[in-house]
Amino acid sequence: MADMSTDAVLKHAESVGEGCSVHGHHHGYLETKDAYLSRLRRIEGQVRGIARMVEDEKYCIDILTQISAATSALQSVALGLLDEHLSSCVLDAARQGDAQGRAKLDEASKAIARLVRS
Amino acid sequence: MADMSTDAVLKHAESVGEGCSVHGHHHGYLETKDAYLSRLRRIEGQVRGIARMVEDEKYCIDILTQISAATSALQSVALGLLDEHLSSCVLDAARQGDAQGRAKLDEASKAIARLVRS
Amino acid sequence: MADMSTDAVLKHAESVGEGCSVHGHHHGYLETKDAYLSRLRRIEGQVRGIARMVEDEKYCIDILTQISAATSALQSVALGLLDEHLSSCVLDAARQGDAQGRAKLDEASKAIARLVRS
Amino acid sequence: MADMSTDAVLKHAESVGEGCSVHGHHHGYLETKDAYLSRLRRIEGQVRGIARMVEDEKYCIDILTQISAATSALQSVALGLLDEHLSSCVLDAARQGDAQGRAKLDEASKAIARLVRS
Numbered sequence: 001m002a003d004m005s006t007d008a009v010l011k012h013a014e015s016v017g018e019g020c021s022v023h024g025h026h027h028g029y030l031e032t033k034d035a036y037l038s039r040l041r042r043i044e045g046q047v048r049g050i051a052r053m054v055e056d057e058k059y060c061i062d063i064l065t066q067i068s069a070a071t072s073a074l075q076s077v078a079l080g081l082l083d084e085h086l087s088s089c090v091l092d093a094a095r096q097g098d099a100q101g102r103a104k105l106d107e108a109s110k111a112i113a114r115l116v117r118s
Numbered sequence: 119m120a121d122m123s124t125d126a127v128l129k130h131a132e133s134v135g136e137g138c139s140v141h142g143h144h145h146g147y148l149e150t151k152d153a154y155l156s157r158l159r160r161i162e163g164q165v166r167g168i169a170r171m172v173e174d175e176k177y178c179i180d181i182l183t184q185i186s187a188a189t190s191a192l193q194s195v196a197l198g199l200l201d202e203h204l205s206s207c208v209l210d211a212a213r214q215g216d217a218q219g220r221a222k223l224d225e226a227s228k229a230i231a232r233l234v235r236s
Numbered sequence: 237m238a239d240m241s242t243d244a245v246l247k248h249a250e251s252v253g254e255g256c257s258v259h260g261h262h263h264g265y266l267e268t269k270d271a272y273l274s275r276l277r278r279i280e281g282q283v284r285g286i287a288r289m290v291e292d293e294k295y296c297i298d299i300l301t302q303i304s305a306a307t308s309a310l311q312s313v314a315l316g317l318l319d320e321h322l323s324s325c326v327l328d329a330a331r332q333g334d335a336q337g338r339a340k341l342d343e344a345s346k347a348i349a350r351l352v353r354s
Numbered sequence: 355m356a357d358m359s360t361d362a363v364l365k366h367a368e369s370v371g372e373g374c375s376v377h378g379h380h381h382g383y384l385e386t387k388d389a390y391l392s393r394l395r396r397i398e399g400q401v402r403g404i405a406r407m408v409e410d411e412k413y414c415i416d417i418l419t420q421i422s423a424a425t426s427a428l429q430s431v432a433l434g435l436l437d438e439h440l441s442s443c444v445l446d447a448a449r450q451g452d453a454q455g456r457a458k459l460d461e462a463s464k465a466i467a468r469l470v471r472s
Contacts, residue, residue, distance in 0.1 A: 033172060033173075033175075036172050037169055037172055037173060040165060040168055040169040040172065041169060043165050044162055044165040044166055044169065047158060047161050047162040047165055047192075048162055050158055051155055051158040051159060051162065054151060054154050054155055054158065055151075055155060057151075060199050060200070060202070060203035060207065061203065061225050061226065061229050063199055064196055064199060064200060064203075064229040064232070064233065065229065065232065067192050067193075067195060067196040067199075067233075068196070068229075068232040068233055068236040069236075070192055071189050071192050071193060071196075071236045072236045074165075074185050074188055074189050074192070075185075075189060075236075075352055075353070077185060078182055078185040078186070078189075078352075079345065079348065079349050079352060081178050081181055081182060081185075082178070082182060082345070082348065083341065083345040083348075084178070085178035085179065085182075086322070086326075086341055086344070086345070087337070087338065087341050089178065090322075090327075091326075091327070091330040091337055091341070094327040094330055094331065095330065095331065101323070101327055102323065105319065105322055105323050105327070107179055108179065108322070109315065109318070109319040109322070111179050111182040111183065111186075112315065112318065112319075112348055112351075113315050114182070114183065114186040115182065115185075115186055115348075115352050116311055116314075116315060116351050116352055117308075117311070117471065117472075118186040118187075118189045118190045118193070118471075190471075193470055193471070196470075197463065197466065197467050197470060200463070200466065201459065201463040201466075204440070204444075204459055204462070204463070205455070205456065205459050208440075208445075209444075209445070209448040209455055209459070212445040212448055212449065213448065213449065219441070219445055220441065223437065223440055223441050223445070224437075226440070227433065227436070227437040227440070230433065230436065230437075230466055230469075231433050233466075233470050234429055234432075234433060234469050234470055235353065235354075235429070236353075269408060269409075269411075272408050273405055273408055273409060276401060276404055276405035276408065277405060279401050280398055280401040280402055280405065283394060283397050283398040283401055283428075284398055286394055287391055287394040287395060287398065290387060290390050290391055290394065291387075291391060293387075296435050296436070296438070296439035296443065297439065297461055297462065297465050299435055300432050300435060300436060300439075300465040300468070300469065301465065301468065303428050303429075303431060303432040303435075303469075304432070304465075304468040304469055304472040305472075306428055307425050307428050307429060307432075307472045308472045310401075310421050310424055310425050310428070311421075311425060311472070313421060314418055314421040314422070314425075317414050317417055317418060317421075318414070318418060320414070321414035321415065321418075325414065343415055344415065347415050347418040347419065347422075350418070350419065350422040351418065351421075351422055354422040354423075354425045354426045354429075
């Protein structure tokens with residue numbers, strides 16, 4: 001999906017997302033939505049700060065340190081979202097039947113593999 | 119440095135960066151500065167897009183896919199900056215003497231370790 | 237647990253593992269146990285080959301390539317085990333009750349975080 | 355190289371390795387060869403222990419913990435070897451000329467990218 005345009009991603013998200021919400025369950029991350037939004041805005045600021053460091057020709061090693069920090073922060077958001085997804089969507093699907101649970105779990109396992117390898 | 123304020127980071131970068139540039143060498147990443155800036159602006163847009171997906175309660179798995187893409191893009195910028203840092207600062211320092219080369223290399227190896235582990 | 241002796245790990249594994257199997261469920265990875273064993277023996281051989289390369293003073297970059305391959309192979313085993321753990325232990329626990337599901341999921345999420353960060 | 359047979363890897367290592375040692379420099383890792391060998395033997399034992407845990411049907415999460423530990427230990431060996439490679443082969447090549455330095459650095463940067471992404 002790295003190659004999809006943002007629009008295509010959003011459209012895809014909508015259709016699949018409905019597959020989850022039509023079963024009457026809210027996304028796991030809703031409760032802490034504000035917390036995630038503020039963490040993501042902070043990461044956006046970190047990335048903007050990294051661009052400013054490049055712009056101002058700062059020392060490479062310090063830029064690398066900031067990139068490592070932003071990467072870790074993104075991974076931490078991903079781990080939080082994943083936990084909530086497993087505890088809501090996947091467990092809900094499993095309660096509905098083995099096939100539903102298996103399908104949601106396959107999808108989640110692929111996302112975990114992408115996180116481990118990225 | 120994850121805990122340093124942006125100001126402290128910039129101040130630190132300045133002092134160490136001078137340690138590199140006073141030897142008459144420009145930072146390795148200067149030549150392709152514009153390319154890095156446009157990649158970083160694109161990543162900033164990706165992070166903003168991720169926040170919008172959370173805001174709009176999109177499907178978790180699609181958000182995770184976008185986070186993996188942003189993480190990979192950040193790592194790719196880091197690998198590019200590191201290569202240019204090694205080929206300019208570190209090799210220059212090595213030509214000035216073993217101690218200088220060793221010092222710059224220690225610093226670079228620590229940055230590599232942070233990238234591998236983040 | 238990186239600091240636990242192998243014995244302590246095995247003892248710990250036994251007690252916690254029973255917590256899963258007493259509920260009448262086999263470990264997810266039982267079906268494909270032989271497949272995992274042969275993959276792990278292959279990885280053990282890769283690590284032994286890496287030691288031999290160091291012993292024979294082979295070229296560093298080639299050794300690093302082999303280490304990356306062994307690391308990826310270990311992560312791939314981990315992702316397989318994790319998928320089977322989620323689909324058996326965690327989903328089973330979830331069917332028994334919210335608290336049981338939550339407890340197993342917390343444990344799994346911590347393991348995922350360790351994999352992403354290692 | 356994940357697909358190369360061990361023999362092919364060793365043969366390749368030999369030819370490239372000579373490219374480094376003919377310049378009269380020993381591989382960076384020679385001095386601490388024994389230390390690397392004992393770390394690698396310990397990792398080999400960890401992988402064998404993981405196979406035994408699978409064989410004995412131990413608890414999945416404990417197996418995953420051990421895999422994370424072995425992965426980290428392998429990465430740590432790789433980071434050590436890389437540091438020594440940069441400080442010997444790469445800096446030596448750089449002292450011989452820009453083209454030689456650039457060639458060795460390209461090779462090292464690709465190895466770093468594989469480590470970061472594995």
